[in-house]
Amino acid sequence: MKRFKVNALNICQIPLPDGKTAALHMKTRGSLTELMITMPYKGAYGMGEKYNGLNQKGKCAVNQVEEKFCDQGEKSYYVTPFFLTDSGFGLYVDTMEKTTFEFLDEIHCTIPSDSEIVVFTGTPETIISEYMSIFGQAKCPPEYAFGPWISANHWNSQEKVKEQLKLLKEHDFPATVIVLEAWSDESTFYIFNGARYQPKAEGAFRYEDFDFTESLYWKDPKGLIEQINQQGLHLVLWQIPVYKQQTEGEYNEQNERDRQGAIERGFCVKNKDGTPYVISEGHWFAGSLIPDFTNPAARKAWFSKRQYLLDLGVSGFKTDGGEFIYTPDVVFADGTTGKEGKNQYCQNYLKAYTEFIGDNHVLFSRAGFAGVHTTPIHWAGDQQSTNEELKNVLQAGLSAAMTGMIFWGFDIGGFAGPLPSMDLYRRATQLACFCPIMQWHSEPCGGQFKEILPGAKGNNERSPWNLAAAFGEPEFIEEIRYWHRLRIKLLPYIYHTAIDCAAHNRPMMRPLVYEWVQDLQAIKAEDEFCLGEDMLIAPLLEAGEKARELYLPEGDWYGFFSKELYEGGKWVDSSRERFPVFICKGGGIALEEGRFIFDGQPIE
Secondary structure: OEEEEHHHOOEEEEEOOOOOEEEEEEEEEOOEEEEEEEOOOOOEEEOOOOOOOOOOOOOEEEEOOOOOOOOOOOOOOEOOOEEEEOOOEEEEEEOOOOEEEEEOOOEEEEEEOOOEEEEEEOOHHHHHHHHHHOOOOOOOOOHHHHOEEEEOOOOOOHHHHHHHHHHHHHOOOOOOEEEEOOOEOOOOOOOEOOOEEOOOOOOOOOHHHEEOOOOOOOOOHHHHHHHHHHOOOEEEEEEOOOEOOOOOOOOOHHHHHHHHHHHHHOOEOEEOOOOEOEOOOOOOOOOOEOEOOOOHHHHHHHHHOOHHHHHHOOOEEEEOOOOOOOOOOEEOOOOOEHHHHHHHHHHHHHHHHHHHHOOOOEEOEOOEOOOHHHOOOEEOOOOEOOHHHHHHHHHHHHHHHOOOOOOEEOEOOOOEOOOOOHHHHHHHHHHHOOOOOEEEOOOOOOOOOOOOOOOOOOOOOOOHHHHHHHOOOOHHHHHHHHHHHHHHHHHHHHHHHHHHHHHHOOOOEEEHHHHOOOOHHHHHOOOOEEEOOOEEEOOOOOOOOOOOEEEEOOOEEEEOOOOOEEEOOEEEEOOOOOOOEEEEOOOEEEOHHHOEEEOOEEEO
16 A cells, blocks of 8 residues: 655556556646556446446546435445556545546546545455555444344334334244334424423433323334334434425424524534525425534534433434535535535534444444445435346445445335335345345335325335235235345354454455456456355346356355355356355355354254
8 A cells, every 4th residue: 555645746657466567647737637547457446336337447437425316327325536456456545525537448537636645456355455444443333233124214103113013023024123214303303203392401302301292103202112122123213414494384493493503603514604504405405504513512412412312222323315515615614615525524424423323323324435334334325116226226235345335235126116026026135135234115105206206106115014915915925034034044144244344344245356356257247246255146136037147256156045066167057046145165154043054054
C-alpha cells in the first residue's frame, strides 16, 4: 500500500504481481486532475453497490451517493472511490468529493487535485483487506442479526404486530428480527404514534412521560417489546435523519419544537449564509431540515430523545435515507461543505447511530460511503418485484462485497409494485438463505409512489402466508418454511463466518474472482459466489429455472443437498441439486445442535 499526493505526482510505474507494470499519468486542470492508468486487465471491481454489473470494464462509474427508487442502473446508494483489477492493482482516492472512473483499455479517473491516492498490489483478498484497514476494524453484528428478518410497512399498530407474532407461531416460521417502519407519529420519528408526551421533569425523554391511553395504535409498547423478546425476536425501528416539514393540514407540536430548537441552537446543516438548509422540492422529505451529525451538541440532543427506545428493549434501528445533500453550497460544523457532504453525510449519520447503539444492537441502512464495514448492516435499497431486479440486486451485493461491505441483504422478491410471482419469491428466498442477511419486506399498501408504480391492491405484504393466500396455494407456506428453517440450521456456520470476516476485514459474499483471480472461467462466472471459505452458491436467476449450468473452480466439490461429488475446474449441471449449493472437498459446515457436514457427509 503506497500513498501519493495527486498534485505532486506526474508519472509513476507500479510493479504488478505477474511481473508487469501499471503506468500512472496525471493531467491537472485547476481543481480537477485526470489520472490515467495503463495496464493489462480483464476486470474492474468495487466502487460500492453497482446494480449494472459486477465487472465494470467498458463502463463509467460515477462515485456519488444518489437516491433512486427501483431500477437503479448506474446510480447507487452506496459508493466509494475504490476499485481493483484482476491483474493485481487497486486504487483508492482519499476524498469525500465526487469522482469518476472510466474503465476503457486505459483507465481514466477524474478526481479532485488536492486529494491523495492510495495504490495497492496483490490478490483481491489482500487489496480489499488493506483498503478496509484504512478506516479501521470491521464491526460484527450480534448473532441474532443472522437469522430470518420479517418486515412490512403497514404493521402500524400493536394489534397488527401481535397478529404477525401469532402467524409466526401458527405457521411455525423461525425469525429473529422484526422491523417496524410505520411505528412512529410520522413527524418526530421517535414518539410512538398516538402517544401524548407529558414531561414531568426537564431532561431526556423517558417512557414514563408518555400517555398511551388515547392512542389508537399503541397501548403498551413496553409490554409488546417484552412479548416480542419472549418469542425469540428482536425489534428494529425505522429512522430518518430529518426535522420534518409538515404538509398542509398536519401539525405536531413536538416536531415544531424540535425544528425551532434545531434552528436556534445551530443543530441543522446550514447554507453558506448561515440560514438552515432545507431539502429542495422534488425530493423525498422536501422542505425538511436535516441534523448536522458533525456537531457533537446536535448528536447529543438527537439521541437524548431516542435513548428511551433502547431502554425499552429496542434492539436497533433501520437507518433509512441519508442521501439528502443536493447542493454543494452548504456547510457543516466540522468545516466541510456540500461537495464532501453529498457522499459523506450518510456515513456521518451511520457513524453517529453506531456510536449511540453500542454493542449487541444493530443498524440496517440503505446509503453509505467509504468505511461502511465499521457501520453495519446494509440492505440493497428499493427494488420492484421483477425477475430483472433480482439479477440487478445480486450484482449490487457482489460488487458491494468487492468494496469491503461484509454484512448485506436485500428484500426477498422485491418490495415494490405488484406482488412477486411464487416462482420469483421462491428463487429469491433460496438466494437470501445463503446471503449474510435474510429478510422479506413490503412497501406501504397501494404502493410507496402510487402514481409512478402502483402496488398490489389490498394487502401487498410479502410474507409467505400472504403470498400463499394471494395465489390460492396454501402448500407454498410449507415450501418457503423449509428455507427459513434451513437458515436457522446454518446459523453456526454463518455466524462463525461473520466473526472471522470482521476480524480479518474481508467480505462474507465472495465472487469467484475474489479467490480464483487467475481463472478466466471464474472471472466469467459473475453470478456465482462463495459464502465464507467452504460454500459456493449459484443462484437461479431465470424465470421458472429449477437447475442451471455453473462453473466449479479447481478442486472437488460436494453437492450440499445431494452429497454427490463433482469435479472442479469445469462447467457442470445442477439438476441433481435442490438448489445449486456446493461445499469444497475438505470443507466443513457447522450446523445447529452440534451437527456438522464434512466432505459432504453429515457428522453428529
